[in-house]
Amino acid sequence: MTPLPxxxxxxxxxxxxxxxxxxxAADECLVSQSTLSSAIKEMxxxxxxxxxxxxxxxxxxxxxxxxxxxxxxVILASAEDMVRAARDRRPLEGAFHLGIxxxxxxxxxxxxxxxxxxxxxxxxxxLREDLTVALAEQLAAGLIDAALLAFPYEIPxxxxxxxxxxxxxxxxxPDHALAKRKSVTTDDLKGHEILLLxxxxxxxxxxxxxxxxxxxNHTAAYGGTSLLTLAQMTRAGLxxxxxxxxxxxxxxxxxxxxxxxxxxxPVPRRKIGIAWRRxxxxxxxxxxxxxxxxxxxx
Numbered sequence: 060m061t062p063l064p065x066x067x068x069x070x071x072x073x074x075x076x077x078x079x080x081x082x083x084a085a086d087e088c089l090v091s092q093s094t095l096s097s098a099i100k101e102m103x104x105x106x107x108x109x110x111x112x113x114x115x116x117x118x119x120x121x122x123x124x125x126x127x128x129x130x131x132x133v134i135l136a137s138a139e140d141m142v143r144a145a146r147d148r149r150p151l152e153g154a155f156h157l158g159i160x161x162x163x164x165x166x167x168x169x170x171x172x173x174x175x176x177x178x179x180x181x182x183x184x185x186l187r188e189d190l191t192v193a194l195a196e197q198l199a200a201g202l203i204d205a206a207l208l209a210f211p212y213e214i215p216x217x218x219x220x221x222x223x224x225x226x227x228x229x230x231x232x233p234d235h236a237l238a239k240r241k242s243v244t245t246d247d248l249k250g251h252e253i254l255l256l257x258x259x260x261x262x263x264x265x266x267x268x269x270x271x272x273x274x275x276n277h278t279a280a281y282g283g284t285s286l287l288t289l290a291q292m293t294r295a296g297l298x299x300x301x302x303x304x305x306x307x308x309x310x311x312x313x314x315x316x317x318x319x320x321x322x323x324x325p326v327p328r329r330k331i332g333i334a335w336r337r338x339x340x341x342x343x344x345x346x347x348x349x350x351x352x353x354x355x356x357x
Contacts, residue, residue, distance in 0.1 A: 067098065073132065075095070133200070140339040155183065161190070161286075166308070167331075208334055209329045225331050231318055236251070254299065270301065333348060
């Protein structure tokens with residue numbers, strides 16, 4: 060049987076990676092510096108590899124140390140999930156870390172926060188807003204318990220429950236050539252400059268795919284960093300844009316002085332869902348959150 064590092068040793072090592080200091084890592088782990096240092100040396104002996112480069116004044120990992128750090132994140136996340144799954148506790152009591160992308164957070168969370176608080180008064184909900192790729196990494200690493208995302212988006216090792224459908228609307232300033240239309244089609248966008256969020260936002264990818272913009276050279280070179288910025292750029296006459304219905308429902312287009320026009324069928328759209336790590340023990344809690352959030356789309 061292959062000798063394995065203990066979870067405690069891995070925890071000490073990852074604390075050292077985060078803090079980049081033996082003394083600070085020891086403080087985080089509530090042990091003496093000698094205890095933490097001995098555990099790291101024992102782990103190095105077990106692996107027959109030096110993990111920390113002790114030849115420099117500044118903190119640095121060896122190549123083997125970088126490899127171990129990358130794998131240890133996943134191992135510790137799985138171990139934490141095992142502990143959570145084994146505990147006899149009611150769903151949504153205590154801390155729950157939920158990641159949310161910025162094109163959903165300001166619209167859905169204020170609308171469902173009261174229902175969540177009423178249904179689960181002992182829930183301590185911690186929200187983390189970030190781009191999809193970052194939240195996917197945090198989900199895999201066990202840094203968050205679930206994520207509220209827009210799909211399609213491929214993330215290995217997760218389960219998803221769909222919450223609702225979020226159609227796109229065409230938005231433009233009152234002087235735009237299409238401003239007086241009661242509805243538009245994706246073909247109507249041809250020949251018009253379309254402002255989209257900058258690269259990295261999944262909303263841009265969903266809009267491009269849903270509206271068949273990928274093969275057309277009419278998406279603006281300058282993209283916004285938020286939907287509010289996008290609306291302001293559109294109001295300034297730099298082009299038209301596509302906004303999700305939840306932003307329209309929240310008044311973003313109206314408050315920005317834009318004309319919002321629905322699409323004819325087939326309506327371009329994105330799917331909203333909650334994602335969690337397969338086997339994490341958070342399945343029931345994710346289902347419970349999804350049940351309440353579905354009311355937003357009713």
